[in-house]
Amino acid sequence: MGRPPDALPLLDIGLFATMSRFIGETIWRAAMSERVHDAVFWRATAALCLVLATSSFMNISAFPLFDHVFTYARDISVLVNAACLVAVALVASFRSSSLDSRVVNIAAIAILAVGSSGIAASFALQSPWLLVVSSCAVSAARGWVSVVVGVSLSRFSIPVIAQIVTLAFLGNCAFGYVAWLFPTSIGLLAFFAAPIAALLLAHSIAKPVFAEVQSSDSPADIAITQPSSFLALGSQLFVCLFFFRVAFGFSLRFGEVNGAPLGDFFSIVPVGVLTIATIASSGKLMKSDLLAQVSVLFVLAGFFAATISAPWAYAASASLLSCGNALFDVVGWVVLAAVGTRNVRASVATIAWGRGVSALGSIVGAAIGVWASAASLTHPVAVQLATGGLVLGFAAYALIGLKNFSFIDTIKGVTKVVDIWSINIEEASRVTLEQACSAIANRVSLTPREREVFEMLARGRDSFYIQERLTVSRNTVKAHVKHIYAKLDIHTHQELLDIVELEMAS
Structure with a gap:
């Protein structure tokens, strides 16, 4: 079963192939030849790419199939994913000694295997309860996988983290086109297999970090006498992650076709340019604050496009919002991993909380996107007013809430624990x-x-x-x-x- 024709992205395959070849050759000439034998680097890159690709396959291939059985299973499963991440963050913050990564890794692989089989069976049996239970189990395990992969990044220096993240996002763009252009069955199999592969690639890299976190006092207790060693759960960084993921959730569900998001071809352009610049400079040109400001412009333009009454408005809005979210998501992954690099004992709690808050933002944005799509035909003025409110709120947050905030200062503000x-x-x-x-x-x-x-x-x-x-x-x-x-x-x-x-x- 393939993608519905009207849901396919508008792209020129020859142009995409030419751009991909150009980006690949440029990156290789710039700096990749020096890392060709760095197996740990490539394992971490592949693991993060698979984590990102899992979300792409889920939104493009798996979730449209949910609608034929029980459409609300997709929202419930995303909520469970967020709840799992928040739970891991709280355990890592207050009871870190009870966090045995080896046991959880084994459990996650088993849950992913059994849950994936359950999802496939629910499609065949048209069973809503089996779909809800299986998808929630898979989502919870996927949450743990994203934490393990994020923690593995904290083993590298910040410039290397920037290279890994940008390469992973570029790879995810390629996987996105695989999801669009190949049969849904292939995308569904990739959705099942990718998180297991990511965990197998990353678990040994992250193992020393989990061991140190488990053997030391919990961050909440250490933070009493050393508050600057850990980011507070209410840090401005996490607020940023939430608001930008609201834009991402909106882009997924606004104007969707047959339960699938509108195709996005253009996000590979800013991601490709950023990857070339990052690799060419060995990660030293990754300017988190500047990237965040550029992503704000894309998001504002995307929300503005959603208010236009034109046939191309939905596609333009989705593309602009996707570009903005992709750039900011790069910033988010780099900053979360960099904080872990500054203080290893904070890495698990920081990454889990950051990804959990991001998932909650996606849920809110998706709900707004569904409402806007449904109301656009019957109450277009209301949709325009609501979207205008989003533009105003996002602009106000960018101008006022982020006025004195710096991602670079946030990273530098985290200090190593003094034993x-x-x-x-x-x-x-x-x-x-x-x-x-x-x-x-x-x-x-x-x-x-x-x-x-x-x-x-x-x-x-x-x-x-x-x-x-x-x-x-x-x-x-x-x-x-x-x-x-x-x-x-x-x-x-x-x-x-x-x-x-x-x-x-x-």
Whole structure:
């Protein structure tokens, strides 16, 4: 069974082949020859490409088949995917010792195999309940796969991460055309097989990171005394991911044909240009903030095109929104992995939370897109007003919400965790340390309880020790640390130690 003719993208196969060959040759001449024997690099690239391609095959090949059995199964499964990612993020943040990646990897492969068989059987039996159960199981396992692949990227330097991500997105563009031009059955098989292949490629690369996360204290506890080592769950980065994925969800469902999104050929152009620039510069020309601004322009243009009453408006809107989302998704993957590089112990929680928030944004955008498509024939003015509201809201967020936000600063703002056993200040005599702490406390007017907490921090104590020693709650310790840092005008535990060492030296 093939793609419906009216849903095929408008493209010239010869032009696509010529562009693909040009991009490939340019990338190879620029820098890829030096990585031809780097197996880990290519495994990580292939794994991320397969994760991205899974979404393409799902939206283009699998989801249209859901509509023949139970259309709401697609929305339920995406919601379960988001819930799984959020659950992983919370476990990694608050109970990281219970996160055994080996057990979860085995379970994920088994669930993907059984769930895929269940989805295929539900199509044959026309069984809604089997489709819902199987698709939800596959979506949950896919969520875990995306975390493993994202964590594997944190093993590389930031410039290398930029190269991996851009190459993976370029490969995903090619897979998108496979999904459009080949029979639906091939796309469905690829949807089943791609996440398993991605997990097999990435699990060994990510294994050391998961081991470190599991063996260390949970990020939520470490963040009490070292808040700058981890991104808060309400960080502006995650808000950005949510809003841009709203645009992505809208582009998938606005003007869809037979349950499939409108074909998009043009996103390969900005992605191809970005890939060439990134590879040619060995990843050093990846300007996250500039890319985000360019993606905002594409998204605004896409929403604006949706308000135009013309035959080409739906296709133009989908293409522009897809271009904007593709560029920002590149930024999102690079930034999430880069944060993990800066602090490995934060990588699992950061990537899982980021992808979970993105999935929630897709659900919201898809709901708006479905409503807009259904109402466009009966209430065109209402659709134009609603789309205009999206344009205004998105522009307001870009101008006001992102005014003082920088992706680069967000990455640099994450600091490495300072381990208790690496602190040299313990070598000092007790009297000298107490004198230094007392002098600093007097200078910044610390309260008696803050002085106690400050001295324990200066000795490298963690939040558990402080809670037990002072018989206070976790939130009380967190409040004291926040006040101490504010009075000292610092942001990290390392800065506190440096201040104390400097005082002792003087």
